[in-house]
Amino acid sequence: MPDPLGGFRERCKQRGLAFTHQRQVIFEAITAAKDHPTPEAIYETVRRRIPSISLATVYKNVRIFLDAAILSEVSLHHGSLRLEGNPEAHHHLICSRCRSITDLDSSDMKPAQFTGKVPKGFRVERQIVEMIGICASCAKRQSSK
Amino acid sequence: MPDPLGGFRERCKQRGLAFTHQRQVIFEAITAAKDHPTPEAIYETVRRRIPSISLATVYKNVRIFLDAAILSEVSLHHGSLRLEGNPEAHHHLICSRCRSITDLDSSDMKPAQFTGKVPKGFRVERQIVEMIGICASCAKRQSSK
DNA sequence: TTGACAAAGGATAACTATTATCATCTAATA
DNA sequence: TATTAGATGATAATAGTTATCCTTTGTCAA
Numbered sequence: 001m002p003d004p005l006g007g008f009r010e011r012c013k014q015r016g017l018a019f020t021h022q023r024q025v026i027f028e029a030i031t032a033a034k035d036h037p038t039p040e041a042i043y044e045t046v047r048r049r050i051p052s053i054s055l056a057t058v059y060k061n062v063r064i065f066l067d068a069a070i071l072s073e074v075s076l077h078h079g080s081l082r083l084e085g086n087p088e089a090h091h092h093l094i095c096s097r098c099r100s101i102t103d104l105d106s107s108d109m110k111p112a113q114f115t116g117k118v119p120k121g122f123r124v125e126r127q128i129v130e131m132i133g134i135c136a137s138c139a140k141r142q143s144s145k
Numbered sequence: 146m147p148d149p150l151g152g153f154r155e156r157c158k159q160r161g162l163a164f165t166h167q168r169q170v171i172f173e174a175i176t177a178a179k180d181h182p183t184p185e186a187i188y189e190t191v192r193r194r195i196p197s198i199s200l201a202t203v204y205k206n207v208r209i210f211l212d213a214a215i216l217s218e219v220s221l222h223h224g225s226l227r228l229e230g231n232p233e234a235h236h237h238l239i240c241s242r243c244r245s246i247t248d249l250d251s252s253d254m255k256p257a258q259f260t261g262k263v264p265k266g267f268r269v270e271r272q273i274v275e276m277i278g279i280c281a282s283c284a285k286r287q288s289s290k
Numbered sequence: 291t292t293g294a295c296a297a298a299g300g301a302t303a304a305c306t307a308t309t310a311t312c313a314t315c316t317a318a319t320a
Numbered sequence: 321t322a323t324t325a326g327a328t329g330a331t332a333a334t335a336g337t338t339a340t341c342c343t344t345t346g347t348c349a350a
Contacts, residue, residue: 018317018326031230036246038225040307054329059308061327062228074227074237074246075220079308080183080336082219083207085176092219093263096270101181101219108261112274116253118238121281125241129257130273136266163297163346185336199300204337206298224337225307292350299344310333317326 015068025049026061027070036074076132077101091128095135104131160213170194171206172215181219221277222246236273240280249276 008027012019029045030037037045043058065071076099091104111127118124153172157164174190175182182190188203210216221244236254238247256272263269 016326020317020327022328030228033228033230034248036227036229038227038307040225042228052329054331056309056330057328062226063309072229074229075222077220078223078226080185081207081223082181082183083175083178083187084181084217084219085178087176091257091259093267093269095267102264103179104259104263105261108259110258110260112236112257112272113255114236114249114253114274114276115255116250118249118276119247119281121284122238122240122278123284124238124276124278126277127257128275128277129259130275131259131263131269132271132273133267133269136264139266139268161297165298165346167299183336197300199302201301201338202299208338294349295347297344297346300342302340304337304339306335306337308333308335311331313328313330315326315328316324318324320321320323 011070015070017064017068022046022050022053022057023061025053026058027065030062030065030071089126091131093131093133095138096132097134097138097141100135104129156215160215162209162213167191167195167198167202168206170198171203172210175207175210175216234271236276238276238278240283241277242279242283242286245280249274 008024009019012023017023025046026042029042033042033045035041039058039062040055042062043053043055046053046058062071066073076094076096082101086103089106091106091109093102093104094100109129112129153169154164157168162168170191171187174187178187178190180186184203184207185200187207188198188200191198191203207216211218221239221241227246231248234251236249236251238249239245254274257274
């Protein structure tokens, strides 16, 4: 049967990370959550199992998991507000390294088609496609990974 | 000929906003920018034309423009990190009011197709579709707008 | 035009999210 | 089991943003 922790112990070892109880519980809380939680929300969840845990430990491990690509973040642009001055419908080309954003004209995009069903009562108004990758200057700067 | 400010003066009047020099210059700076600037970057730009302007004025007007839907923001999830514990490729259904995120299975999504050309050297790795709208409970809470 | 007043601007304090620091403590390895 | 690099917990520091408060200005009616 598949490991619910996805071989977390091994993944830590691979990356030279110590396998600690806190780290394990934090990781479990994030992967078990269905709502894309904030670090603060994870802290509240983890506290039920490890009351003495520090918020700093949660933040530190979240950062470690992100840097090690064990986890990812929903938006590449949290941290600071980015303004959209272009009133035309369009899509975005995003570099996952430098986080630069380039507009893609919507006339060049055949929209995605969702064939499943959305939650009852949800009114979809628009769709934005994020094409994510590595821009030329970031690719040049670092050979791989 | 089309108004480069998009009838900014009229739009202010419609919404009961005073038409001030600062407001006009801030708006121009945002719509002229091609890089989805941060409030801080706008401040630096505007300062060249109005050296005495306060950073607080930039922030206040940015918020007013967003609330009045005169401008929009690139990511609905700046402000706090949202973690992605789901390792499977998938897309997101996002409520623009409460900012809740629901995963959409990628097997239910026929991907968008970009027919234009990306900047030279950009290596696209994946695409995420954000379907944005109003969730049932937010729609219930407020009748319109 | 002008005068009154609501709204906006500027300076700065306060707040929130996140990271850094540092003194213990513990997992990994020999 | 002893050693030690790395982890934790407490808390200070920082960055981004919002609130406060007093002064100034745009709006509108006379």
